[in-house]
Amino acid sequence: MIKKVKVEDLKIGVYIHDFNCKGNDGLIYIDQNLFQNENVIDILKSWNIKEVYIDTERGLDVNSSKAPSKAGRATAENGQTRKVERPQVPLARELQSAKHVTQDAIQFMQRMNQQVMEGKLPDVHSSYALANRMYESINRNSDALLLLTRMRTKDEYTIYHSINVSSLVINMCNYCQVSESQTLDLAVGALFHDIGKAVVPQGILTKPARLTQEEYSEMQLHVEHSAKLLSQVKGLPLECYDIALHHHERYDGNGYPHGLKKNEISYAAQLTGVCDVYDAITSDRCYKLGMDAVVGLTEIYEGSGISFSKEITYDFIQSVGIYPVGTTVVLANGKSGVVVSSTEDMMRPIVQVIYDEKKKERIQPLKIDLSKTEDVIVSYGDPKKFGFTSKQLLKKFLYSQS
Ligand SMILES: [Fe+2]
Ligand SMILES: [Fe+2]
Incomplete structure (x- = not known):
């Protein structure tokens, strides 16, 4: 049976027959849909849709006490679920x-x-x-x-x-x-x-x-x-x-x-x-x-x-991240370089050091994992000092990795 219901009454598992939504040109922009996700209510409200038509033969009724169909997604109160952390590869x-x-x-x-x-x-x-x-x-x-x-x-x-x-x-x-x-x-x-x-x-x-x-x-x-x-x-x-x-x-x-x-x-x-x-x-x-x-x-x-x-x-x-890969940074030891990898600690990424700020000259590149040393970042750096743009620096780093 096709019936009109309020958007806030929608629940996972109902089948939306008609979104009751027309664009300026009179066309219905969105297709019939199995209602699978509670965030859809926010979307419909943002589209100023207050009521939709559902088909109770193809999905649940809004006042049905049946469990959500398997199409329903497990969501927490805020519509999000916790994921299992996976190990990071180098x-x-x-x-x-x-x-x-x-x-x-x-x-x-x-x-x-x-x-x-x-x-x-x-x-x-x-x-x-x-x-x-x-x-x-x-x-x-x-x-x-x-x-x-x-x-x-x-x-x-x-x-x-x-x-x-x-x-x-x-x-x-x-x-x-x-x-x-x-x-x-x-x-x-x-x-x-x-x-x-x-x-x-x-x-x-x-x-x-x-x-x-x-x-x-x-x-x-x-x-x-x-x-x-x-x-x-x-x-x-x-x-x-x-x-x-x-x-x-x-x-x-x-x-x-x-x-x-x-x-x-x-x-x-x-x-x-x-x-x-x-x-x-x-x-x-x-x-x-x-x-x-x-x-x-x-x-x-x-x-x-x-x-x-x-x-x-x-x-x-x-x-x-505060220091995304590619960012140029200056370390407390007076050396500067480019962030080449993040670590568990957002403030302590891995930095490819290539410049001595005191001597104002390029040095032999050296990779420092700040999460494993006492050294810290003191400021953002200026890639122009190295004679490269940050993108050229990244490219150099990429080629050295492959
Ligand atoms: Fe766009
Ligand atoms: Fe875009």
Whole structure:
């Protein structure tokens, strides 16, 4: 039986026949769906949906006392579950696997963009298979994939951006102890978050100068293009539509397309939004050179309570770390270098020392694990002193690992 129910009465296991949601063009953006995840209530509220139609023959009724179906996901009170910690493998070893994952991810994104331009739809199964491999890599060693996705040129931005945002999302989900199944949903949402850019004119996407107001408005439409494209893909969870449509909403209401504020923006969209901004700041683009991770983190921090909630900002910075891989730092012993690996202690990463601050000269590279010595970081460093950019430094480090 089809019946109308209030969004707050929804429970895991009901089958949503109609989301009662139409876009400006009258099209229903979201598909029928088995309600599997309590976070969906937040998403529906953020879409200003108060009532939906459910099908009690295909799923549970809202007042049924039956146990949730096996499709229901085990979630704690806050919608998140604690994960089992996995042992970390050394960075050098994981880099070998992460390289294959990155290469396959690039091919996936290229294929997907091509399919969309040809009017075809992306394949959900292969997107989950890819997200799963990224998830496994980040669980084995969170530095490797994040490091590799930073090794790109400005021409590769569009392809790498979605892969990198997805990697950052998985990393942040791990920090926030989001369940594996929910992490994969968000990771796939992040892979697809800018899919609508495939139909934005290339001249606007790659313009090496500031966009005109008209061009910027056209660029903003990518969120609606993405949502419409994803609405035709069967089997995607609701988070994916929501991430595509709302990852440019901002906590203070100054985002687009709907100007949502504070908790009107779902957790999934806020989480992807912060990862999206960080990657955009730290990437080389056709119109600017990417900034260092530290500058990126500072900008994110400055947007706390403005662009993103304080909680999301804090969780993001914690997940990336105060000294992300690639950061240049000065040690108390007067030597400086680049962070090449994180350790259990966020304040004490492994640093490849390459410069003597007192003598003002390069020295024989030496790797120091600060978690095993008395030495400490006293400040951020300036990579220009070494005669390299931080990205060149990272590249040097990567080649020495492989
Ligand atoms: Fe976007
Ligand atoms: Fe993006």
